[in-house]
Amino acid sequence: TEPAQAKPGILGRLVGRTDAAPVVRRALDDEMLEQLEELLISADMGVDTALRVTANIAEGRFGRKLSVEEIKGLLAAEIARIMEPVARPLPIYPKVPQVVLVVGVNGSGKTTTIGKLASQFRAAGKSVIIAAGDTFRAAAVEQLQVWGERAGVPVLTAPEGSDPASLAFDAMTKAEAEGADLLLIDTAGRLQNRADLMEELAKIVRVIRKKDPSAPHNTLLVLDATTGQNALSQVETFRKLADVSGLIMTKLDGTAKGGVLVALADKFGLPIHAIGVGEQIDDLQAFDPEEFAKALTG
Numbered sequence: 001t002e003p004a005q006a007k008p009g010i011l012g013r014l015v016g017r018t019d020a021a022p023v024v025r026r027a028l029d030d031e032m033l034e035q036l037e038e039l040l041i042s043a044d045m046g047v048d049t050a051l052r053v054t055a056n057i058a059e060g061r062f063g064r065k066l067s068v069e070e071i072k073g074l075l076a077a078e079i080a081r082i083m084e085p086v087a088r089p090l091p092i093y094p095k096v097p098q099v100v101l102v103v104g105v106n107g108s109g110k111t112t113t114i115g116k117l118a119s120q121f122r123a124a125g126k127s128v129i130i131a132a133g134d135t136f137r138a139a140a141v142e143q144l145q146v147w148g149e150r151a152g153v154p155v156l157t158a159p160e161g162s163d164p165a166s167l168a169f170d171a172m173t174k175a176e177a178e179g180a181d182l183l184l185i186d187t188a189g190r191l192q193n194r195a196d197l198m199e200e201l202a203k204i205v206r207v208i209r210k211k212d213p214s215a216p217h218n219t220l221l222v223l224d225a226t227t228g229q230n231a232l233s234q235v236e237t238f239r240k241l242a243d244v245s246g247l248i249m250t251k252l253d254g255t256a257k258g259g260v261l262v263a264l265a266d267k268f269g270l271p272i273h274a275i276g277v278g279e280q281i282d283d284l285q286a287f288d289p290e291e292f293a294k295a296l297t298g
């Protein structure tokens with residue numbers, strides 16, 4: 001599969017896509033900076049972050065004539081600098097089972113991401129159990145079972161509409177009894193009734209802490225990159241609902257909105273544990289800040 005990430009090619013749009021473009025020299029003046037800001041905002045970086053990035057680039061260089069290649073390099077370096085601290089693989093705790101709660105709105109790619117994660121951990125020789133905690137969405141449970149089969153991982157389910165916390169408790173019991181390395185717990189993503197969802201997530205956490213006070217070891221928020229700036233408000237919302245410890249950004253294949261990752265890193269500083277770059281089981285990659293910055297600046 002194509003390791004394609006964001007595809008806006010920001011700098012390409014600054015000068016047009018001619019062969020001569022990279023060597024065209026432009027003064028780093030107000031007009032240029034404004035154009036850069038607009039391009040960054042159009043790549044969904046958000047106004048605050050775009051302004052900060054361009055200000056940092058201009059610092060000590062204002063008015064200087066630079067080639068587009070040089071500007072591209074500066075921009076990529078600045079973006080990579082913001083992204084480096086958040087690029088962190090999912091931390092592995094010695095605790096067995098390591099419990100990972102997966103949260104996010106419906107459609108963000110939670111089910112797919114759990115399948116991909118399960119497959120990666122299986123490939124690394126870990127024993128994995130999945131709990132289909134979105135008991136209100138029969139389709140989600142079925143999808144998760146399909147992913148479990150693909151990944152070679154058992155999926156624990158409960159009758160439709162039953163209490164997700166009791167499923168989580170059963171899953172903890174089973175994972176402990178079997179000495180499983182990792183327990184991935186899916187959760188509901190209905191934001192229509194936030195109070196209910198908050199109570200549901202809190203109850204799951206309470207119940208699994210009865211089994212292991214240090215659990216959940218990670219609470220992953222899955223975000224859909226194609227929602228652009230919406231991802232920012234989803235982080236804000238889910239941080240109120242759960243103790244989000246890190247992010248996985250899906251659908252970075254073929255979106256021009258990858259800039260939102262920069263805004264997220266700049267605003268929240270939450271670790272980005274992985275990125276989804278397609279619908280297949282292997283389409284989950286570690287987040288590479290330099291590669292990302294290069295793809296984004298194009």
Ligand code: GDP
Binds near residue numbers: 104109250
């Ligand atoms: P959920 O409702 O949050 O569980 O979302 P799903 O896992 O069912 O994903 C919703 C849709 O997004 C499905 O059609 C997935 O195939 C698709 N999807 C998930 N992750 C990615 C990704 O990284 N890239 C692409 N292109 N599609 C994805």
